[in-house]
Amino acid sequence: MKTISVIGLGLIGGSFAMALNKVGVAEKIIGVDQNEEHQKQALALGIVQEIVSLDEAIKQSDLIVIAVPINIIQTLLPEILDKIDDKTIVMDMGSTKAGICKKIINHPKREQFVATHPIAGTENSGPNAAFAELFLNKVAILCDIEKSNKEAVKKVKKIYQSLWMNVKTMTSKAHDAHIAYVSHLSHITSFALGQTVLEEEKNEEAIFDMAGSGFESTVRLAKSSPDMWTPIFIQNKENLLNAIDAYQDQISKIRNMIEEENSKEIHRYLENTNDIRRILNKK
Amino acid sequence: MKTISVIGLGLIGGSFAMALNKVGVAEKIIGVDQNEEHQKQALALGIVQEIVSLDEAIKQSDLIVIAVPINIIQTLLPEILDKIDDKTIVMDMGSTKAGICKKIINHPKREQFVATHPIAGTENSGPNAAFAELFLNKVAILCDIEKSNKEAVKKVKKIYQSLWMNVKTMTSKAHDAHIAYVSHLSHITSFALGQTVLEEEKNEEAIFDMAGSGFESTVRLAKSSPDMWTPIFIQNKENLLNAIDAYQDQISKIRNMIEEENSKEIHRYLENTNDIRRILNKK
Incomplete structure (x- = not known):
């Protein structure tokens, strides 16, 4: 992959970007974050190579990773799907899945989205709490995969596996x-x-x-x-x-x-x- | 001190014996345990130098440390106080204190007993779970110390401090x-x-x-x-x-x-x- 963008550079998104850097799955990892303090921290810590606007991230990315609180995912995901081209893949990392999947069930680009939940975290938050090993040997769950195109699912699965994660699939409801x-x-x-x-x-x-x-x-x-x-x-x-x-x-x-x-x-x-x-x- | 005996060589008693060994506060540390498997483990792990009967421990010890479940402390403590000579000190390590203190409130040797609770533990149990560092930098609570003689309190406090514990006092009720x-x-x-x-x-x-x-x-x-x-x-x-x-x-x-x-x-x-x-x- 050429460019992966991570939306939300807190504990989860920040750790994911660091891990992607480590295993070298993308040529470039760019970040989007509303919080200026977090932007600075993420750059200082080398979590991402560049901070860009959401629109810029959408334009540049082969894969867009949404790692913000789930109420914001609900707003952001349809907007992002509206704007991506036919090849971009979008995945989220939210801790609930049914609401998000329902929200975009009829979106014309539904197939380009993969709903995921990497089961990893700590009690800390923000870019300063991020660390590359967070996901190592943990479980990642992919939901409602029959609604995504096979290529997208395969790529997302491969990325999680490259972080030594154990990938499981189930319905968002389950x-x-x-x-x-x-x-x-x-x-x-x-x-x-x-x-x-x-x-x-x-x-x-x-x-x-x-x-x-x-x-x-x-x-x-x-x-x-x-x-x-x-x-x-x-x-x-x-x-x-x-x-x-x-x-x-x-x-x-x-x-x-x-x-x-x-x-x-x-x-x-x-x-x-x-x-x-x-x-x-x-x- | 010449001889310390530890009654009950599980996680708490075993770790305490190991820690006492480490800091060398006694010439000899002997153990009492009803469970034969635990006896063997304690000797194999070097937790105590010798396993003896309760009566033998009472006879030999300058300090007797009771580290068994609190229902057994309630039975054992009066029996032990009955049998000790005038110089032996007895301390317990139970997680509740009021019941134990009430049980022996009128015992003629009440003064030789110090009620304590070292706030340390893990979810594991038995001699195999014991480790010398369990108490390091933890809090030890001494209860109702006005009921014990000053010399006994001083010695017990000193032992806990030698394990780098922070000693606090309060009533057993509090x-x-x-x-x-x-x-x-x-x-x-x-x-x-x-x-x-x-x-x-x-x-x-x-x-x-x-x-x-x-x-x-x-x-x-x-x-x-x-x-x-x-x-x-x-x-x-x-x-x-x-x-x-x-x-x-x-x-x-x-x-x-x-x-x-x-x-x-x-x-x-x-x-x-x-x-x-x-x-x-x-x-």
């Missing part, structure tokens, strides 16, 4: 239903935990002195970007509410066992849940 | 109230998250393929030992139920904002909770 449980829900549980302890800090200032590494690990995602996560929670509302309800039931279940001091049941519950170790080790 | 929020609650939220996704796996086998590092971090504590955590949850029932209720309120709050698609409120909530970053960085 993606959103499952990701609610293994990603969106864990953000909710972290934010709620963080807020609970911050509230309690009003009673006991020194409470965080007592927090160990277990608390830090469990609350880590509560540092995540509100700009990125607010639209995700809303877009995936239906699936996420199901997941939250299932989770609340589990919390209530443990709560009742504790209230009843039912050692045997608590022990069994914890032991059953330890199964998560076997499953995560398999990965 | 300890249990605060630790419910920053340790016990995060174990509950992890176990519930793990169980929620394990249940969902019945509908979608491949769900764990989609789990990223965020999920793994949030669910890590769900791998923790049921033997250790069941009695903690029950012992700290009252405080923990308060913490769980506060947490459930926070989950419901976010749930409602999502149901109402209230972007502004969700954004504000996430932004407020991001404050956890500042606080954890200060540590």
Whole structure:
């Protein structure tokens, strides 16, 4: 490929550009970002070789990678598809897929778009948080690929594989239903935990002195970007509410066992849940 | 000190013995463990120089460190205090403190006991999980120290400091109230998250393929030992139920904002909770 443009040079887009640089899949990687501070950082860090306007990026690119919050993807994607020529491929990296795919389902250039979700991230954001190894050995999901042309899917797949990613395909609907449980829900549980302890800090200032590494690990995602996560929670509302309800039931279940001091049941519950170790080790 | 004995050679006791070895605070470190497999592992790993019976440990030791699950501490501690001579110091490392302190409040040798909680751990257990650096730069809490003799408190404090720990003191009641929020609650939220996704796996086998590092971090504590955590949850029932209720309120709050698609409120909530970053960085 000659030129790849990355729209949005935050943690995800910035890391992707750095990784593409590393494996040399394109002659030139250019970037688009609204935020002037981020533009400067991205250039200083060598994340992209050039910052251009969106129109310029559309004109120059063989592949356009959209890595902005999903509410902005929804606005930007149809505009970009309107303007590209017949050979340009567009992919997005948003954390929900059904809304985006629905938005452009009847677009005349639908075939040139590939809906993707690389499952990678940290609690940090912005170009300064980007690093080339973010995607290494992670999973990338391609959705509704029968709606994209085969050549485009093949190219996008190849790019993810060049970053050592494990590519899987599924419908956008299935993606959103499952990701609610293994990603969106864990953000909710972290934010709620963080807020609970911050509230309690009003009673006991020194409470965080007592927090160990277990608390830090469990609350880590509560540092995540509100700009990125607010639209995700809303877009995936239906699936996420199901997941939250299932989770609340589990919390209530443990709560009742504790209230009843039912050692045997608590022990069994914890032991059953330890199964998560076997499953995560398999990965 | 001449001889220190560690009762219970799991993650905590094993790591403590290894650390004591490293800094050379005792001439000899001996161990007691009911589990024969753990005895063998502890000797093979050089965690202790000798495995002895509890009675033998009581006879030989200047300091006895109790590092077993807290329900067993409750049984063992009065027995040990009954048998020690006037110079032996006893300390425990349990994650709840009020119940243990209450249990021996009127014991004639109460003064020789120091109630402690080193805030350190991992999701793993047993001697194989032990490592000398576990306690490095962590916080150790000493409770109800006015009930212990000054010399004993001084010695225990010095030992923790020799492991580069930051020693704090508080009442056992305050300890249990605060630790419910920053340790016990995060174990509950992890176990519930793990169980929620394990249940969902019945509908979608491949769900764990989609789990990223965020999920793994949030669910890590769900791998923790049921033997250790069941009695903690029950012992700290009252405080923990308060913490769980506060947490459930926070989950419901976010749930409602999502149901109402209230972007502004969700954004504000996430932004407020991001404050956890500042606080954890200060540590």
